[in-house]
Amino acid sequence: MKRIVIVGGGYVGMYTALQLQRRLKPGEAHITVIDADSYMTYQPFLPEAAAGNLEPRHVVVPLRRILRRCTILNGWVTTMDTAARTVVFQPHRGDAREIGYDVLVVAAGSVSRTLPIPGLAEAGIGFKTVEEAIHLRNHVLAQLDLAASTVEPGVAEQALTFVFVGAGFAGVEALAELEDMARDACRSYPTITREDMRWYLVEATERILPEVGADMGRWTLEQLRARDIDVRLGTRLESASGGRIRLSDGTSFAASTLVWTAGVMPHPAVRAGDLPIDDKGRVRATATLTVEGHHDVYTAGDCAAVPDLTRPGEYCAPNAQHAVRQAAVLAGNIVNRLRGRPAVAYRHAYAGSVASLGLHKGVAQIYGCKLRGPLAWFVHRTYHLSRVPTVNRKVRVLVDWTLALFFPREIVALGALTSPRQEFEYASRAAARDLSTPHQADH
Structure with missing residues (x-):
């Protein structure tokens, strides 16, 4: 029985394992998936989970439930020895x-x-995990609670100032969804208006959402500024010390919320071996998704420099669209290898991009067709619903959206979820003080 080890349980890792367990016969190979978490996160839905449109558990897929013929190990790979194959x-x-x-x-x-x-x-x-998304949701609502409860103007102003750095998909969608949520939540806070909140989007380049094209990027910029979101282009974050934000344009202000979405880099695990790495820290891949110089090692996704055969000389963008399709080709090539068949090169023309800007608002460019407003928002939801793994998750997401049509979003900040022992520790300290302090009746 061949031993297949998959390092990573994200898009590429999970979809590759899923394809392999479907295509391989029982007893043909043993598949092991190694990841720090026991679930895969469908990241395009993180902004909606943060805004309360989706239940957090519905944007993650449990690996053990769908990869029943695989061994799931939770932890990290610290060394990869290709010579010893370990x-x-x-x-x-x-x-x-x-x-x-x-x-x-x-x-x-x-x-x-x-x-x-x-x-x-x-x-x-950051804004890459479901834990970060839910923490950010609770944090934003907690800042509204603080601003509504304090009598110090400086404290309220700092609490109601939100800064997002990076104007790619993650930054724009996260800011747009959370601003939309906070604006709705203001209706339940008599002392807070939407004008009291200040939202900043800081971008080092001169454009936002480059993935949807220049025209749609400019339209998105106009929409954000129409919502009184302060978009700073050609500006960098220089300091965030002491709760004070300092920007390269000389602006300085206090803020309690700072979200960093200014790009990603390959996971450090790829450097835990002797694999060839390019100048951006990615594993060098061939068109058939093997690692250069290693016929028994495969790679794909964000950590890999995969040649884009539709644009000679360039590499595939690190996005979910390529990752899912690369996983299917990668799994097929492994099956071909085990059965003595030739490998297939990965070739996929980029279909386009879709982005949500809050409820009933969106922007998209698909096969050159430009969409915006409610239609783009509908296309965004339809596309990603079709890509969510398993029928179970599709139904749960659809139910969440249906309920949201009839009921308002929840505005409860469950901050204790991130520090559940805080109340118990407080009670324990109070009990210890009572024991160490003589009671009045003892004198």
Whole structure:
């Protein structure tokens, strides 16, 4: 039985494993999937989960439920030895161990690309995981609660100032959905109006949403500014120390919310071996999705430099559209390899992009056709609903959207979800103080 080890349980890892367990006969290969989490996150729906349009559990897919013929290991790969055909697996707790393979798939994905900006690590938060999305939702609502409860103007102003750095898909969609949610929530806060909130979008280049084209990017910019969102183009974040935001255009103001979406970089795990790496930290791939110089190692997705055969000399963009399609070709090539058939090159012309800008608002460019407003928003939802893995998740997402048509969004900030022991620790400290302090009756 051949041993297939897949490093990463995201788009490429999960879809590759899913295709392999469908195509391979029982006993033909043993598939092991290694990932820090036990689920795959459908990232295009993170903005809607953050805005309360979708239940967080409905934007993740449990690996063990859909990959029933695979072994799922939760932890990290710390070393990849292609000469010995082994990887070193480190679980969340316990000793590391070696795992041998006949075929290795490097699909570690990407992580947020940060810069050494003072205060960023302490004040900022990314937007790549469901945990970050839900924390951000709770945080924004908690800031509204704070502003409605305090009598200090400076505290309220800082609480109601929200800064997003990076104007790609993640930044624009996250800001648009959360601003839409906060504007609706204001109806339940008599002392807060939408004019009291300040939303900033900071972008180092001179355009936003480059994926949808220049025209649609300009239209999106106009729509955001019409919603009183302060978009700063050609501007960089210089400091976030002490809760104070300083921009390269000289602007300085206090803010309690800083979201960093200024790009991604390949997962550090790809450097845990002797694989060929390009100048951007990606694994060098061939058109058949093998790693250069390694016929038994495959790669795809955000961590891979895959040649774009439709545009000679360029590489495939790191997005979900390519990742899902690459996974199908990659799995097919592994099956072909095990059965002695020739490999197939990956070729896919980019279909276009869609983005949501809040409820009933969107922008899209599909096969050269430009859409905007409610129609683009509908296309965005329809497309991504069709791409969500499993019928189970499709139905749950559709039910969430249907309920949202008849009921308002929840505005409860469950901040304790991120620190569930806080109340217990407070009670324990209070009890300890009572025991150490003599009671009045004892004197």
